[in-house]
Structures are given as structure tokens and as C-alpha cells.
Amino acid sequence: MKRMRHRRTLGLLILVIATVLYAWAHLSLETRFQPAARWSGILLLVLSCGLALFNARKKLPFIPLLSATTWMQIHIYVGFFTVVVFLFHTGFRAPAGGLEILTHALFAAVALSGVIGLALSRFLPPRLTAHGENVVFERIPGMIVSLRKEAEQLIVAAEAKTHSSSIAEFYEARLAAFFARPRHLWSHLVSSPKPLNSLLERIDALDRYLDADERETSAQIAGLVRAKNNLDHQWHLQGLLKVWLFVHIPLSFALLLFAAVHGWIAWRFTG
Amino acid sequence: MKRWLQQFGFRECSYNRPNQDWVCGREDGRPPCAMGPDPKGGCHASFECRPYRDGDRWVCNRPRRGSDEQPCEKGPSPEGVCGCPMPTCSPRRSVRALRTRIVMATLALSLAAMALLLTSERGRVFMTPGELSSAHAFPNGTCADCHDQGDAAPIHWLANGASNPHAASSAKCLDCHDLGPAGTNPHSLPDNELAEWSARAAATPQEGLAQPPIRVAMSKPLAAHSSEIACAACHQEHRGRNHDLTAIANQQCQVCHQNQFTQFAQGHPPFGDYPFRERNRIVFDHKTHFQTHFKQDSHKDTAPESCLACHQVDAKGDQMLIKPFELSCASCHNKDFSGFDANAATIPFLRIPLMDIEGFEDAEIPVGEWPDDWDSLETTLPPFTQFLLGDSEKNAQAVAQMSGKDLDVIEEEDQKAATDLAWALKEMLHDIGEKGQAELERRLTANLGRKLAAPEREALKNTVSPAMIQATAKRWFPKLKEEVDQHRSGTPPDAAFMDLDDMEDRLSFDPANLGRNWTRTDADLTLSYRPASHADPFMKLWLSLARAADDGANGNPANRLFKSLGGASDKVAAGRCLKCHTQSDQPASPLHWTGKRPDLTQRMATRFSHASHFHLLEERNCVTCHHLNFSASSEDYLAAFDYYNPEPALEPTCNFRNINKSTCAQCHTKESAGDNCLSCHNYHVGSFGRIPPGSGLIQALPGVMEP
Numbered sequence: 001m002k003r004m005r006h007r008r009t010l011g012l013l014i015l016v017i018a019t020v021l022y023a024w025a026h027l028s029l030e031t032r033f034q035p036a037a038r039w040s041g042i043l044l045l046v047l048s049c050g051l052a053l054f055n056a057r058k059k060l061p062f063i064p065l066l067s068a069t070t071w072m073q074i075h076i077y078v079g080f081f082t083v084v085v086f087l088f089h090t091g092f093r094a095p096a097g098g099l100e101i102l103t104h105a106l107f108a109a110v111a112l113s114g115v116i117g118l119a120l121s122r123f124l125p126p127r128l129t130a131h132g133e134n135v136v137f138e139r140i141p142g143m144i145v146s147l148r149k150e151a152e153q154l155i156v157a158a159e160a161k162t163h164s165s166s167i168a169e170f171y172e173a174r175l176a177a178f179f180a181r182p183r184h185l186w187s188h189l190v191s192s193p194k195p196l197n198s199l200l201e202r203i204d205a206l207d208r209y210l211d212a213d214e215r216e217t218s219a220q221i222a223g224l225v226r227a228k229n230n231l232d233h234q235w236h237l238q239g240l241l242k243v244w245l246f247v248h249i250p251l252s253f254a255l256l257l258f259a260a261v262h263g264w265i266a267w268r269f270t271g
Numbered sequence: 272m273k274r275w276l277q278q279f280g281f282r283e284c285s286y287n288r289p290n291q292d293w294v295c296g297r298e299d300g301r302p303p304c305a306m307g308p309d310p311k312g313g314c315h316a317s318f319e320c321r322p323y324r325d326g327d328r329w330v331c332n333r334p335r336r337g338s339d340e341q342p343c344e345k346g347p348s349p350e351g352v353c354g355c356p357m358p359t360c361s362p363r364r365s366v367r368a369l370r371t372r373i374v375m376a377t378l379a380l381s382l383a384a385m386a387l388l389l390t391s392e393r394g395r396v397f398m399t400p401g402e403l404s405s406a407h408a409f410p411n412g413t414c415a416d417c418h419d420q421g422d423a424a425p426i427h428w429l430a431n432g433a434s435n436p437h438a439a440s441s442a443k444c445l446d447c448h449d450l451g452p453a454g455t456n457p458h459s460l461p462d463n464e465l466a467e468w469s470a471r472a473a474a475t476p477q478e479g480l481a482q483p484p485i486r487v488a489m490s491k492p493l494a495a496h497s498s499e500i501a502c503a504a505c506h507q508e509h510r511g512r513n514h515d516l517t518a519i520a521n522q523q524c525q526v527c528h529q530n531q532f533t534q535f536a537q538g539h540p541p542f543g544d545y546p547f548r549e550r551n552r553i554v555f556d557h558k559t560h561f562q563t564h565f566k567q568d569s570h571k572d573t574a575p576e577s578c579l580a581c582h583q584v585d586a587k588g589d590q591m592l593i594k595p596f597e598l599s600c601a602s603c604h605n606k607d608f609s610g611f612d613a614n615a616a617t618i619p620f621l622r623i624p625l626m627d628i629e630g631f632e633d634a635e636i637p638v639g640e641w642p643d644d645w646d647s648l649e650t651t652l653p654p655f656t657q658f659l660l661g662d663s664e665k666n667a668q669a670v671a672q673m674s675g676k677d678l679d680v681i682e683e684e685d686q687k688a689a690t691d692l693a694w695a696l697k698e699m700l701h702d703i704g705e706k707g708q709a710e711l712e713r714r715l716t717a718n719l720g721r722k723l724a725a726p727e728r729e730a731l732k733n734t735v736s737p738a739m740i741q742a743t744a745k746r747w748f749p750k751l752k753e754e755v756d757q758h759r760s761g762t763p764p765d766a767a768f769m770d771l772d773d774m775e776d777r778l779s780f781d782p783a784n785l786g787r788n789w790t791r792t793d794a795d796l797t798l799s800y801r802p803a804s805h806a807d808p809f810m811k812l813w814l815s816l817a818r819a820a821d822d823g824a825n826g827n828p829a830n831r832l833f834k835s836l837g838g839a840s841d842k843v844a845a846g847r848c849l850k851c852h853t854q855s856d857q858p859a860s861p862l863h864w865t866g867k868r869p870d871l872t873q874r875m876a877t878r879f880s881h882a883s884h885f886h887l888l889e890e891r892n893c894v895t896c897h898h899l900n901f902s903a904s905s906e907d908y909l910a911a912f913d914y915y916n917p918e919p920a921l922e923p924t925c926n927f928r929n930i931n932k933s934t935c936a937q938c939h940t941k942e943s944a945g946d947n948c949l950s951c952h953n954y955h956v957g958s959f960g961r962i963p964p965g966s967g968l969i970q971a972l973p974g975v976m977e978p
Contacts, residue, residue, distance in 0.1 A: 028490030031522050033504045096401025096511060099388075135277045137366075138287040138294065142302060143276050227276060242366055249370060250377035257381045261389075265398055268428050269418055269440070270503060 011077045019084045026088045040089040041263050047082045048256055051075055055249060076118060083111050103262050106255040113248040124237050132230035137238040140231050148179040151224045158217035167214055170206050179228060188236040196229045282335050292368040296360035308362030318353035389426040398425050401509040404516050417443050444502040449959050455499040459955045472529045475540045483531035486522040524948040535946035536936035547925040552863035553593055554851045554912050558926045559905045573602040578893040585869045588882025593866030596805050607847055619653035623747055623796035627681040628766055634686060637763035638693045639754035644770060647794045650679040654832040659699060661828050662714040666695040694758055701755040704741030708732055718820045734809040739785055743798050810848055811864055818861040853912055874953045898928040
């Protein structure tokens with residue numbers, strides 16, 4: 001924790017220094033009638049390409065070129081610095097032309113999704129750890145199927161033993177859909193226990209109609225519901241950690257393309 | 272006891288391969304098969320193991336998943352085939368592969384959109400970085416007006432991107448905005464002029480806190496702009512209709528300037544002699560008028576009550592101009608030109624002098640008929656006549672030799688020059704009569720060394736009538752044509768007396784009014800002009816011509832004519848023109864006939880809008896800024912307009928004190944009226960050609976603007 005704080009302080013310090021130095025350079029270039037927008041545009045392109053290299057680095061893990069964590073840190077702080085350069089490049093003005101509006105919007109979307117992604121990667125892992133068992137995202141669908149099968153086997157066994165269909169009917173009516181797939185997205189995003197509590201209350205309410213054997217089965221099913229609820233939580237939150245990249249990465253490449261064309265046209269026409 | 276769903280042991284853990292493009296598609300809750308999908312998404316599932324042979328038996332080789340999982344119950348077949356066939360699945364794309372496909376789809380979509388935009392007509396509009404400012408938003412304007420290949424499809428822009436766009440861009444600007452040959456130089460000034468400005472600035476002391484603004488000081492490590500500045504460095508286009516194209520930060524101005532300061536009130540150099548860097552075009556001694564004339568009883572009623580009685584602002588609201596004579600000076604000075612107070616003197620234009628005709632006769636020098644024994648005749652030629660006789664070197668020499676000499680007593684050594692002078696006079700009268708205005712123009716052209724300008728020809732035509740001169744010549748020399756013909760054929764007639772008695776029957780000795788202010792007096796054989804009003808066109812024309820032909824050599828005909836008309840040498844200055852009108856340094860118009868007029872072609876480094884300050888006049892009148900210099904003598908002021916100095920004094924002259932910077936600094940602070948450089952300074956300085964009519968800048972101001 002201390003190391004992380006130290007790293008963050010160092011990163012922020014470097015970012016502030018870089019921002020101040022860049023602001024000085026940009027304003028000085030403008031003051032001296034040098035083409036500050038052109039230089040800041042070139043720098044933006046270079047920075048954007050550098051940021052995009054992080055994705056390439058992830059695809060080539062065998063290259064011994066700094067650790068992924070270091071790359072991530074560099075990506076974050078260079079990303080913030082790129083936003084600073086972008087603001088100076090645009091002169092803190094709203095864009096007007098079609099291409100500029102599009103490029104501007106793409107940059108804003110990429111930067112915003114990056115910030116959101118950073119926030120998610122900072123806030124969700126502690127919640128995942130605190131909620132229950134941590135499982136590999138890709139294994140969750142299989143685990144859900146296992147839990148569903150286990151629950152169904154318990155019910156079949158209980159029905160055979162007690163000759164009562166109470167639990168089976170309850171399962172069919174209330175739990176089958178729950179075990180079918182990951183559920184309650186928004187409740188898990190906001191960490192609301194309401195759906196889980198609702199199901200457990202219903203199981204509790206069922207108990208007074210059950211005999212001792214059936215109560216044992218219902219208690220086991222309640223345990224499976226809790227396990228399934230944890231899997232849902234893991235699924236949704238880990239999914240969120242992955243899904244923001246579906247915005248960030250594709251738009252980054254689109255941004256690179258439009259920014260390159262914008263830069264070329266600007267180079268061609270600005271005096 | 273807590274139950275863990277996920278096991279991490281080697282045997283318990285499934286093999287998921289999330290980094291692969293395809294992952295196992297099993298949906299029965301069992302872990303993914305150990306084989307995994309192939310790279311194309313095909314399922315490899317066949318049997319759970321590949322039995323191995325141990326002697327004559329096949330042994331199950333199924334990998335153990337759980338701690339309690341044993342080899343399968345069925346076991347291998349006698350042929351060694353696994354007894355547990357694996358159910359096949361439909362492999363799914365991994366999350367990572369899905370993301371890659373979305374990336375590729377987005378890129379493809381972007382490329383397609385870009386290709387469409389680059390090759391279509393509408394793409395050009397899309398690529399435009401924003402609306403033009405209102406100054407450049409012409410209804411039929413195209414991109415090509417300002418950009419090379421601006422009308423081509425955008426794809427051509429990319430193809431030709433290697434060309435140097437910057438110089439071309441400025442050149443396009445300068446196509447319309449004529450900033451002279453040094454248009455992209457700092458301040459559009461030629462190098463030598465810029466060097467002069469720099470030297471002058473270096474010698475100018477600073478006032479107050481001479482400290483550069485922080486932004487300027489911080490930018491010092493960076494190089495300044497090159498010797499040429501692209502237009503777009505300052506004028507940023509495509510930023511919307513209302514964008515101020517001329518906006519520039521004060522700090523940007525100061526980057527180049529030697530005197531750097533943070534506020535106008537502190538550090539800006541003193542004004543020096545601003546705004547009186549030009550000499551007055553109309554001589555007007557404010558001090559004498561205020562202290563003496565306006566206080567006299569005779570002028571109290573007509574004395575102006577405020578500055579605005581004689582001055583008015585120009586159409587742009589910048590300069591204060593002098594109102595026309597009729598509105599400003601005439602109430603007191605009109606009597607100088609008309610009425611009983613006017614100087615009644617006339618100006619001799621042509622005169623036949625009394626010459627030593629007896630001497631010519633004795634020496635047998637043929638000069639034809641010439642008046643003799645007339646006491647009323649003058650013995651010298653008037654300046655006008657001398658000026659007109661200077662059409663050839665021979666005549667000019669004769670005039671020069673005989674100038675100032677009594678023509679009635681001709682020494683032997685002057686006889687040749689006197690003879691030439693006599694014939695030159697006769698030939699001039701004859702030729703003007705025969706050839707009319709063309710002959711007058713030829714003579715003036717010879718004197719000036721240049722052709723007359725159209726306005727000059729028009730003024731000549733309107734003021735001097737060749738027919739009048741012809742009639743006068745015939746009256747005075749009845750045999751003029753015959754004599755000139757004989758002279759030119761080489762057999763000039765002998766000198767002959769033309770007695771007064773002989774002439775009496777056809778001459779009138781009363782002055783004859785010939786109209787248009789012309790008078791002929793036979794008694795002294797003189798044709799005279801008498802100016803009768805202010806701005807007399809004859810006086811304006813001949814003063815200007817004489818001044819233009821005057822090379823400064825004292826005593827030459829042009830100099831003598833100018834002096835005679837200007838009234839320096841004698842009192843025949845009927846018009847008194849040069850009492851107020853001053854000389855200029857422009858050869859084409861050597862005299863100022865009007866007060867200063869706004870020159871729309873000229874952009875000065877400093878500008879001041881009087882109109883913007885009129886709202887202050889109620890509490891602060893003109894003298895807030897314009898302090899009369901009571902300590903300076905009027906004599907010194909008037910002496911500055913000495914026309915007869917061989918090197919004309921063109922130094923600034925004014926009997927007001929220079930404007931004090933502190934007066935402006937009272938209001939012009941950052942917090943109050945603002946202290947931006949461009950509030951008072953123009954960046955582009957020089958003469959840039961007339962602004963096209965219709966631009967809205969040229970508005971006729973009745974009575975002030977020249978036609």
C-alpha cells in the first residue's frame with residue numbers, strides 16, 4: 001500500500017511537472033509566433049501512438065520490455081498528459097468543423113472511457129475481494145451450470161425421499177430462472193443485497209411447510225443460492241472491468257485514424 | 272465449513288485458454304476439455320484419453336481431475352480405443368477475440384467513412400475546420416480563394432501535402448491584401464525601415480517600471496519568429512463568424528520590442544513629439560489668435576467659442592480636421608480676398624518692356640517694330656513673362672542675362688541677349704496666338720521638366736485664355752505674324768520705332784476689363800490678373816507650377832515667380848496664399864491647399880479615435896489633452912514656414928505642447944479603459960494602396976473629403 005502511494009505521488013509529481021513545462025513551452029511558442037498548434041498536434045499524435053502501444057505490449061507479453069504494471073502506470077499518466085496537450089492544442093475552444101468535431105468527440109470518448117476504466121480498476125477489485133470467493137471470469141458460466149445441476153439433484157433426491165413436491169415446485173417457480181444465468185446486474189453494480197435477501201426470505205418462508213428432511217434440503221439450496229449470488233457478483237463486476245475496453249480500444253484506433261487525417265490536412269493548409 | 276467453488280490444484284483446475292480466439296463451448300457444467308478448440312474454432316473433442324498398452328492389456332490413460340477421480344469404469348476396448356467418447360461442442364469466441372473483432376469493425380467503418388469523405392464533394396465541407404469570419408465569408412467564396420487546390424476533392428489535399436503550404440498561404444492572403452513588397456515582414460516594413468525603427472526604439476528611454484511581462488520573460492529561451500511572419504501566425508481563420516481576426520496578446524507584441532513593460536502606465540515609452548510629427552499644412556498661430564485677435568472688439572462677435580467651431584472629426588472618427596475656409600476662417604478673413612479691404616494689386620502676366628530701340632537701330636540689329644519713347648512703359652519683364660520665356664536654353668540664357676537690368680539702356684555686351692529676348696517675346700506672343708493652349712503647355716513642360724497633369728491642364732484651360740493673349744498681341748504688334756515669319760526665315764525686319772503717337776488711334780489708355788479677372792492696360796502694354804477670392808484657381812495653379820519648377824536657385828524665373836506670388840519680395844501678393852498654405856515634400860503637389868485629410872492608403876503606427884473620446888468632452892474639453900504652448904514665441908512658430916530657405920524647413924511645427932502620456936494613462940489601465948497595444952497601434956504600417964470603394968470605410972464627409 002505504501003509502495004503504491006509512493007508510486008502514485010511520484011506519478012502525479014511527474015505529471016504536474018510535465019504539465020507545467022508543456023504549458024510554458026506552448027505559451028512561449030504562441031508568444032513568439034511559432035506554430036504552437038502544429039507542434040502540439042505532432043506531440044499529440046506521438047503520444048497517442050505511444051498510448052496505443054500499450055495494447056500491442058499486452059499482445060506480446062514475451063517481449064522483455066518493462067512489466068505490464070509499469071506499462072499501465074505509464075499509460076495512465078501519459079494519458080492524463082495527453083489530455084493536457086489536447087486542451088492546449090484546441091485552445092480550450094469547442095470545435096467547429098465536421099472533422100474537428102468528430103476527432104474532438106473521439107478524443108473525449110477515449111479519454112473519458114479511460115478515466116472510467118481507471119476508476120473501475122481502482123474501485124471494483126476491492127469490492128470483488130470483499131464480496132466472497134474470487135473466481136476466474138471464464139469459469140463462471142460452468143460454475144453456474146454446476147450449481148444449477150447440484151440444486152436440481154438435491155431437489156430430485158429430496159422428492160424421492162419425502163414424496164413431497166413442495167421444494168420442487170418452489171424451485172420451478174422461484175429459483176429456476178435465478179440459476180439459469182447471471183442475474184440482477186444493477187443490484188450487483190450498486191452492491192444491493194435486496195434480490196438475494198428476497199430469495200432467502202422466500203426460502204425461509206417455505207420452511208414452515210416442510211418437514212425436517214426437506215428443511216435440510218432447503219438449507220442446502222439456500223447455500224447454493226448464496227454461492228450463485230456471489231458468482232453473479234463476480235460475473236457482473238469482472239464483466240464491467242472488461243467491457244469498458246470495448247469502448248476504449250476500438251475508439252482509440254478510430255481516433256488515431258481521424259487524428260492522422262486531421263493532422264495531415266492541418267499541415268497541408270495552415271500557414 | 273466454507274465451500275470453495277474454484278479449485279486451483281493442478282488436477283482440479285480446468286484449462287480455459289481465455290487468451291485464445293476460441294474457447295470451449297461446453298454448457299453442461301463440466302470443465303472445458305483438455306484439448307480445446309483449434310485456431311479456426313473447430314472442436315477437437317474425440318475421446319477422454321488415449322489408452323496405452325501394458326503387456327497384452329490396454330490401460331486407461333484419462334487424466335485425473337479430482338482427487339477421487341479414478342480411471343473410467345468402462346476402460347479401453349480390446350482394440351485400445353477409449354471407452355469414454357467426449358461430447359463435442361460449438362466453441363465460442365473469447366472475450367478478447369470479440370474485442371479484436373469490434374476493433375477491426377470500427378477501424379473498417381472509420382476507413383470507409385474516411386474514404387467516402389476524402390473522395391466526395393461533401394467531404395470537403397466536412398473537412399472544413401469551422402466557419403470563416405464575417406470578413407472573409409463571401410457569398411460565392413470557395414476554398415481555392417485562399418488555399419491551393421482548395422476546390423479539389425480532399426484526397427488531392429493529402430496527395431499534395433508535401434508542398435510548402437505556409438508561403439503559399441500567405442501569398443494568397445497578399446493577393447487581396449496589398450501590404451507592399453515587404454508584406455510578411457514584421458509590421459510590413461522594408462528591412463532598412465525596420466532597422467531605422469529599431470535604432471530609434473533603442474534610443475528611446477522607458478518610463479516607469481521597465482520590466483517584461485512574465486509570459487515574455489519566460490519565452491526568452493525560445494527563438495523568436497523568423498524574419499518573415501506568415502499571415503496565419505496572427506490571423507486565425509475558421510473560428511466562427513464573430514471571431515476577431517486581429518486579436519493578439521500584448522505579450523506577443525512585446526516579444527520583438529526592445530521596450531518591454533507590463534502596463535501602459537508603467538514602462539511604455541513617452542510619447543515624445545506625438546502627435547505633432549508633421550508640420551502643419553495650414554499655418555495658424557493659435558497663440559496669437561487666442562491671446563490677441565479673438566479678444567479684440569472687432570472680432571469678438573466672430574471669434575469661435577470652441578475648438579469644434581473650426582475643427583470636425585473625419586468620417587472614421589479618428590482625425591480632427593480643419594473645417595473648410597468658409598466655415599472656419601471666412602468670418603474674419605474673407606475680407607482679405609474680396610470687398611474693399613482686399614488688396615487691389617494686380618499681377619502682371621505679360622508685359623512689353625521699354626527697350627533701347629535706338630541702340631538696336633544704331634547697331635543695325637533687326638528687332639522689327641518696338642515701342643519707343645513711352646514713359647509709361649516698364650523697363651523690366653515681370654516674373655510671369657520671364658517664366659514663360661524659359662522654354663529653351665537660348666531664351667533662358669537671355670532672360671537670365673537681362674534679368675534685373677534696365678532694358679532701356681542696353682550695354683554693348685548685352686545687345687545679343689537683348690535681341691534674343693525681344694524676339695523670344697514676340698515669338699511667344701505669336702506662338703500662343705497661333706497654337707493656343709498647346710503652346711502654353713509646351714512652355715510649362717519645358718520649365719517643369721515634366722508634362723502637365725490632367726488637373727493642371729484643366730486649370731490652365733480655365734484660367735488663361737490663348738485667344739485673349741492673341742488679341743492682345745495683335746493689338747500691340749500689328750505686324751507680329753509677318754515679323755516672326757521673316758525672323759524665322761532668316762531675314763528679320765530692321766528695328767523700327769513704334770511711337771506712342773502712332774499708336775494712339777488704336778490704343779486705349781484706360782485699363783480694359785477682359786473678364787475673368789483679367790485686365791489689359793495699353794498704357795504700359797501689360798496684361799494683368801487680379802485674384803478676387805479665396806482659393807483662386809489661377810493662383811493655386813501658378814503657385815504650384817512655380818514651386819514645382821523652382822530648383823531653389825535664387826533668382827531663377829520660377830523662384831522669382833514663386834516669390835512674387837508668395838509676396839516675399841514685394842507687395843503684389845494679391846492672394847496672400849502663402850500666408851496660410853504651406854509647402855509639402857511631395858513634388859507632384861508642392862503646396863498644401865487643404866488641411867490634413869485622412870489618407871485611407873496610409874496606415875500609421877499610432878492611431879487615435881477622437882470620436883471615441885467625445886463622450887468625455889462634457890467634463891473634459893479638448894484642452895485636457897491639447898495644451899497651448901504659451902511660452903513659445905509666435906515668431907518661432909511662423910519662422911518654421913520659411914519658404915525661401917534653400918533647404919525648406921519641414922520640421923514638425925505646432926504651437927501646442929506634445930501630448931503627455933500620463934493624460935491617457937489616467938483612463939487607459941487594464942481595469943478601466945484597457946491598455947491593449949492594438950487600442951492605439953496598427954500592426955501593419957505603410958502605404959497599402961487605396962481600399963476598394965464599397966468597403967464601407969470610404970464615406971464622403973460633406974465639405975471635408977476631397978472630391
